Amino acid sequence: MSPEITPQIEPVPIGEFAEPDFVRLPEPVALFRARADRLRALSATHTLAPYLVFLAELAAIQERIAASLPSPKPLSPEELEAAVADTRAPLDRLLFVPDEFALAVSDKLLAALADVAIPEAAVQAVGRLKAADAATRQAALQHTLRTLPVAEVLAEHALLSAALQVVFAAAAATLPPQRLQPVADGVCPVCGSPPLASLLAGWQGARGTRYCACGLCGTFWNYVRIKCTLCGSTKGIAYHGIEGDAGTIKAESCESCRRYVKILYQQKDPALEPMADDIGSLGLDLLMREAGFARGAVNPFLLGY
Amino acid sequence: MPHDVSRRDFLRGGAAAGLGATSLGAFGFAAIEAAHAATIRPFKLARMVETRNTCPYCAVACGIIMYAPQAAPGAKRTLMHIEGDPDHPTNRGTLCPKGAALLDFVRAPTRLTVPRYRAPGAKEFKEVAWDWALDRVARLFKDDRDKNLVTTNASGVTVNRWITTGFLAASASTNESAWATYKVVRGAGALVFDNQARV
Numbered sequence: 357m358s359p360e361i362t363p364q365i366e367p368v369p370i371g372e373f374a375e376p377d378f379v380r381l382p383e384p385v386a387l388f389r390a391r392a393d394r395l396r397a398l399s400a401t402h403t404l405a406p407y408l409v410f411l412a413e414l415a416a417i418q419e420r421i422a423a424s425l426p427s428p429k430p431l432s433p434e435e436l437e438a439a440v441a442d443t444r445a446p447l448d449r450l451l452f453v454p455d456e457f458a459l460a461v462s463d464k465l466l467a468a469l470a471d472v473a474i475p476e477a478a479v480q481a482v483g484r485l486k487a488a489d490a491a492t493r494q495a496a497l498q499h500t501l502r503t504l505p506v507a508e509v510l511a512e513h514a515l516l517s518a519a520l521q522v523v524f525a526a527a528a529a530t531l532p533p534q535r536l537q538p539v540a541d542g543v544c545p546v547c548g549s550p551p552l553a554s555l556l557a558g559w560q561g562a563r564g565t566r567y568c569a570c571g572l573c574g575t576f577w578n579y580v581r582i583k584c585t586l587c588g589s590t591k592g593i594a595y596h597g598i599e600g601d602a603g604t605i606k607a608e609s610c611e612s613c614r615r616y617v618k619i620l621y622q623q624k625d626p627a628l629e630p631m632a633d634d635i636g637s638l639g640l641d642l643l644m645r646e647a648g649f650a651r652g653a654v655n656p657f658l659l660g661y
Numbered sequence: 662m663p664h665d666v667s668r669r670d671f672l673r674g675g676a677a678a679g680l681g682a683t684s685l686g687a688f689g690f691a692a693i694e695a696a697h698a699a700t701i702r703p704f705k706l707a708r709m710v711e712t713r714n715t716c717p718y719c720a721v722a723c724g725i726i727m728y729a730p731q732a733a734p735g736a737k738r739t740l741m742h743i744e745g746d747p748d749h750p751t752n753r754g755t756l757c758p759k760g761a762a763l764l765d766f767v768r769a770p771t772r773l774t775v776p777r778y779r780a781p782g783a784k785e786f787k788e789v790a791w792d793w794a795l796d797r798v799a800r801l802f803k804d805d806r807d808k809n810l811v812t813t814n815a816s817g818v819t820v821n822r823w824i825t826t827g828f829l830a831a832s833a834s835t836n837e838s839a840w841a842t843y844k845v846v847r848g849a850g851a852l853v854f855d856n857q858a859r860v
Binding site: 600 | 684687690700748769
């Protein structure tokens, strides 16, 4: 006789699944509010608390600016359709020329930083940016979008990125989601940025599907699971978590490009926010570096890893 | 490449020698950054491999995701969990009760992994080699076909039909194996041929 087997049926919820939307465009005010809230919540029990509190202040400023902005002029239908026809990101960050609007947002952000308690190094960076004339600031904004900074200007890069996040989220919010399409692997279909992180969606109608999160414009775009979010390879994809933790954040590594991007399990914890939790899970980056993987995500508040 | 910050400082300093130029350092938080690194040091990574596959049960061919944690060096990985693939257009993450029980199917101690043979009149199955099993199937096929192939019907029309042996294939086969199966079975003249969903 064969041994007795006790069947263990794993319950699978049926009936709440549908074809997921390709993109979820940002609602700028809600985006920055959620980020600020999450950063504050994480700071309660975190070794990096002072930094998280500082970034929460920054996100709160972003929220206030986003709320006070007039709605930006939407992309003309001709420009949008030209981008669709060429399979380009309609708000390509590399083609973006910082305009009066972007300068005004960065002015507001720098001015607002004077009213909150921020570290001395941030005060100095704010001072340097304020001292720069409009042309220099414009060039710096453009540089921030195009390249990663050298070590000397990391703080300025982070502050200008914060301003650009507000600008791009406001612009992304005006796009018609049904006209957006995949542009390439590892590229935001709205602004062309690399993914900041990806998450298994916890929201209705898309449960269990994966979305990449853009760190610049805040767009979420649907992307097949178990596939490198950077190079598109499906070979040797593995998930590394910190042994013994809640398992809500893992590093998705790729054998082909030897890089990783974090994946957040929102069905396990709906409070997860890509930007805040990427910074909150810095420990995972340290362990992944020891394991020989390079960080593939670009977070302007977490450069150098 | 504009990856200067991360790569250059990583290569120069390495993880053990401390942290290079980082955003935290630039804002004056180097001290808590180092403290955080120290708290993380005792922790280890747990590695999980996820693989896509197709449910083997029926012709619907639902997509599944299989999870296996990393095994100790030299040991075989053990499947830990199977769930529906939310990206698969057929099942969008859902599974039927049979698919949901796949883990037990894969890990069942009674799972058939080698051919077994029960001789006529014998009470027990015994394990046999694939070569032996395939030779025996081929021998019996050939003998039966030689004896029972109907070459012409009552009116003398050539029919070449063989109806004394049947062939049952699985519906979850690949296109290639289905093509090869069809060619072999129909080529031999066999008419009793079906694909069964639960093989």
